[in-house]
Amino acid sequence: MQFIIRRMSLYAPAIASLLTSACLVRAQSPPDVPYPDAFRSWQHVKSIVIGPQHRTFATRGGIHHYYANNLAVEGYRTGTFANGSVIVDEGVITKAGEGPAEGITLEGDRRALDVMIKNDRLYQDTGGWGFEHFEGTTTTPTLTASARATCLECHSKASRDHVFSAIRE
Secondary structure, eight states, X not given: OHHHHXXXXXXXXXXXXXXXXXXXXHHHSOOOOOOOTTGGGSEEEEEEEEOTTSTTHHHHOEEEEEEEOHHHHHHHHHSOXXXXXXXXXXXXXXXXXXXXXXXXXXXXXXXXXXXXXXXXXXXXGGTTEEEEEEETTOOSOOOOHHHHHHHHHHHTTOTBTTBOOOOOO
16 A cells, blocks of 8 residues: 555656646637527527628538627627627528429528627637637537637728627618
């Protein structure tokens, strides 16, 4: 028993050092943006269609519905988004209607869900906004730090607090 205790005392400083390093690395990384449960009950902001002529059609083509929680709706109205504002872009693939629906463009499967959440403290390095992408119908976040930087690069060009969309009146 004493042998085991002596052995453990040799490893304890190394284990403590590794745990401290892991905590510091995690503390420096912003938290993942959570999947926005029940976002379809929020206010619908607008819808757009990305057609085959658009440069992003291969990855974003289809219908996009934008939703905003109450704080984000107020931000759309005032131009200033408070911490806790959440904006969702739900992209769905389109499909041609058949039979009696021929000539109608219908919604198909979800392509992806993109989410922005405002929190000046947690997302200081990305303009106060957390960005996330959920592929298909999954609730697992997929953006890397590099991809978040790409989101920020584009959204920093928006004229209103990193938000391009405007509420449909």
